[in-house]
Amino acid sequence: MPRISEPTVRRLSQYYRVLREVEAEGRRLVSSHRLGEREGITSAQVRKDLSMFGSFGRRGLGYNVAHLRAEICAILGLDRRWRVAVVGAGHIGSALVAYRGFAELGFDIVAIYDRDPDRIGRRLGELEVEDVGVLPRVAPGTYDMGVIATPLRAAQDVADLLVAAGVRGILNFAPRVLQVPESVTVRTMDMAVEFESLSFELSRDRSRRRRNRDGA
Amino acid sequence: MPRISEPTVRRLSQYYRVLREVEAEGRRLVSSHRLGEREGITSAQVRKDLSMFGSFGRRGLGYNVAHLRAEICAILGLDRRWRVAVVGAGHIGSALVAYRGFAELGFDIVAIYDRDPDRIGRRLGELEVEDVGVLPRVAPGTYDMGVIATPLRAAQDVADLLVAAGVRGILNFAPRVLQVPESVTVRTMDMAVEFESLSFELSRDRSRRRRNRDGA
DNA sequence: TTTTGTGAACGTGTTCACAGCG
DNA sequence: CGCTGTGAACACGTTCACAAAA
Numbered sequence: 001m002p003r004i005s006e007p008t009v010r011r012l013s014q015y016y017r018v019l020r021e022v023e024a025e026g027r028r029l030v031s032s033h034r035l036g037e038r039e040g041i042t043s044a045q046v047r048k049d050l051s052m053f054g055s056f057g058r059r060g061l062g063y064n065v066a067h068l069r070a071e072i073c074a075i076l077g078l079d080r081r082w083r084v085a086v087v088g089a090g091h092i093g094s095a096l097v098a099y100r101g102f103a104e105l106g107f108d109i110v111a112i113y114d115r116d117p118d119r120i121g122r123r124l125g126e127l128e129v130e131d132v133g134v135l136p137r138v139a140p141g142t143y144d145m146g147v148i149a150t151p152l153r154a155a156q157d158v159a160d161l162l163v164a165a166g167v168r169g170i171l172n173f174a175p176r177v178l179q180v181p182e183s184v185t186v187r188t189m190d191m192a193v194e195f196e197s198l199s200f201e202l203s204r205d206r207s208r209r210r211r212n213r214d215g216a
Numbered sequence: 217m218p219r220i221s222e223p224t225v226r227r228l229s230q231y232y233r234v235l236r237e238v239e240a241e242g243r244r245l246v247s248s249h250r251l252g253e254r255e256g257i258t259s260a261q262v263r264k265d266l267s268m269f270g271s272f273g274r275r276g277l278g279y280n281v282a283h284l285r286a287e288i289c290a291i292l293g294l295d296r297r298w299r300v301a302v303v304g305a306g307h308i309g310s311a312l313v314a315y316r317g318f319a320e321l322g323f324d325i326v327a328i329y330d331r332d333p334d335r336i337g338r339r340l341g342e343l344e345v346e347d348v349g350v351l352p353r354v355a356p357g358t359y360d361m362g363v364i365a366t367p368l369r370a371a372q373d374v375a376d377l378l379v380a381a382g383v384r385g386i387l388n389f390a391p392r393v394l395q396v397p398e399s400v401t402v403r404t405m406d407m408a409v410e411f412e413s414l415s416f417e418l419s420r421d422r423s424r425r426r427r428n429r430d431g432a
Numbered sequence: 433t434t435t436t437g438t439g440a441a442c443g444t445g446t447t448c449a450c451a452g453c454g
Numbered sequence: 455c456g457c458t459g460t461g462a463a464c465a466c467g468t469t470c471a472c473a474a475a476a
Contacts (some may be wrong), residue, residue: 004416005467007467007468008467009413009417010409012415012416013406013409013412014409016412017391024249031434031435031436032435039393041319042468042469043435043436044468044469044470044471047435047438048437048467048469049435051436051438054220055436057436058435058436058475059435059437059474060433060435060475060476061434061436061476062435062436075416076410076412076419077416077419078415082411082415089310089312090311090312091307091310091315092308094307095306095307095308098307101245102393102407102408102411105408105411105412107415143350144418145411150233152332168418169414169415169417169418170414171407171410175317177254177255177256185414185418187414189405189407189411190229191318191387192317192318193230194323194403195298195321195323195387196232196292196294197229197403198361198386198387198403199292199293199298199322199323199385200225200228200293201385202293202361202401203292203293207234214342221444223446224445232460246459247456247458249457258447260446260447260449261447261459262447263457263458263459263460264445264446264447264459265460267458267459267460271459272458273459273460274454274457275454275457275458275459276453276454276455276456276458277454277457277458278456278457278458279458433476434475434476435474435476436456436473436474436475436476437472437473437474437475438472438473438474439471439472440469440470440471440472441468441471442469442470443462443466443467443469444466444467445460445465445466445467446464446465446466447463447464447465448463448464449460449463450460450461450462451459451460451461452474453458453459453473454456454457454458
């Protein structure tokens with residue numbers, strides 16, 4: 001199996017989304033063209049991405065929707081459930097706990113922590129906000145992933161706590177690059193960067209605009 | 217001025233952040249090495265990025281912090297204020313309105329809309345939730361940018377409304393690629409893609425792990 | 433004929449390495 | 455000597471174009 005690039009993984013996620021839609025529409029087969037179209041991806045790119053993992057299609061016909069969906073599901077590691085701990089019970093943390101879409105994909109938010117005594121003990125859906133002080137005492141392996149939804153100043157400390165608790169992946173909402181061991185993967189959602197990239201684009205001369213790219 | 221790539225713009229945003237920190241620390245000069253270090257960017261990359269816009273440094277010394285900060289501020293279009301309308305007064309929309317960090321960068325959230333009668337009229341900080349039905353009647357130019365923080369099914373309709381209202385940039389939290397005219401720029405924050413890219417990474421054999429990348 | 437799978441060509445972004453200047 | 459600015463080399467991702475298969 002060749003090295004898989006980050007853009008390829010992100011697109012697999014998009015194909016997976018389209019496949020679920022297409023499956024719901026009752027189609028049995030889908031071409032690389034149709035598969036990429038909805039997400040603005042060329043058919044050549046779709047075929048190249050999929051060919052990294054095997055030959056899933058049939059020449060002249062396309063891909064079997066159910067089969068390809070199952071393959072990508074396994075490739076992305078979505079054929080199991082992931083236990084996620086959220087740290088920070090502010091707006092973002094609450095939003096994540098309230099949103100049901102992640103559980104559908106296999107990501108169960110099983111705990112939410114905060115430092116603020118006013119928040120500790122409050123109910124959020126099925127969960128009760130726990131004191132982040134007890135996080136260092138959870139058994140390793142309790143959580144697979146952590147989400148950092150705290151103010152900036154707490155982010156690195158929380159990252160350290162999550163790493164100590166044995167998480168192997170972190171989704172970070174704080175606008176800062178986190179120091180973590182090589183064995184831990186971090187993805188940062190940086191809204192400031194997105195806003196600023198919009199303002200850069202809007203500040204440019206209209207006449208020299210390029211194709212409208214979308215991070216999707 | 218050469219064509220500026222998307223990764224370069226995102227890094228400018230990161231340099232800008234470091235420069236504000238470094239300025240607060242009272243430093244007058246900063247080297248390309250120090251400037252990139254905190255965000256995990258090499259000094260060569262820093263110099264290359266900056267050289268796209270001019271020669272801001274002094275050989276043997278580095279860059280003047282205040283001056284470079286002002287230059288990047290202008291390049292990113294942060295030397296003015298941007299009027300932002302948020303559509304969707306759920307958790308994400310509320311989080312954006314409550315967070316003060318964006319105003320510091322020049323992004324003023326000046327309105328929040330929703331469709332739900334239970335939410336319309338409610339106060340969120342300084343704002344009152346307005347009926348999204350009145351959005352088509354705002355004067356063009358009232359908003360520079362829009363944020364889509366609605367459920368998936370409403371996203372494209374809201375995008376159309378925002379475009380009709382004359383916004384030129386959209387920050388989209390719905391997991392879907394939006395159809396907009398070429399003159400409008402969209403950036404999508406897709407949490408499902410981020411979660412799935414984490415699960416892909418965590419599912420891979422540890423031994424073949426690569427350098428830990430961070431989208432920052 | 434349709435559509436995949438894929439090497440080869442291409443384009444773009446990153447890194448190297450060093451000349452140039454302070 | 456230190457650090458920037460930058461062409462040249464390199465690595466990587468995308469697109470092309472076509473043989474192969476249904």
